[in-house]
Amino acid sequence: MIYWPWDESLSVGIDVIDAQHRRIVDYINDLYVAKQTKDQDKASTILTGLRDYTRTHFVFEEEVMRQSGYPLTDAHKKVHDAFALHIDHYVQQHESGKDVTAKLLSELQVWLTNHIKRDDQDYAVCVTRMTQKSWVQRTLRRFFG
Ligand SMILES: [Fe+2]
Secondary structure, three states: OOOOOOHHOOOOOOOOHHHHHHHHHHHHHHHHHHHOOOOOOHHHHHEEEEEEHHHHHHHHHHHHHHHHOOOHHHHHHHEEEEEEHHHHHHHHHHHOOEEEEEEEHHHHHHHHHHHHHHHHHHHHHHHHHHHHHHHHHHHHHHHHO
């Protein structure tokens, strides 16, 4: 039972970030299974895991952006913060007994798809460029002083 199959159009071209995005997609697919099997306890555990993992991932991305000198880091962080609060809100609703899973699944898929394809792929280009540049500089220094 797969709600959202990963596809290469979601790749940002940086393996570690792709792996984290895939993990989030896995959480979403697990949440779908919990919903289909009406397993509320499992849904609660997955939701908490999804919330915590997403926050950790956002912090990681923000650090990568900052390190590479990406000029839109602060704006990107604001988008992350707003979305993290949005997920918190869903978790609270779930904990108060409301069935928000279907709505959450569809919003997460739409939000993440748009975010990855627009905002994340944008900073990834900058990070990749900076990484290559510093690699080239290190290599040049090594060979030519
Ligand atoms: Fe992001």
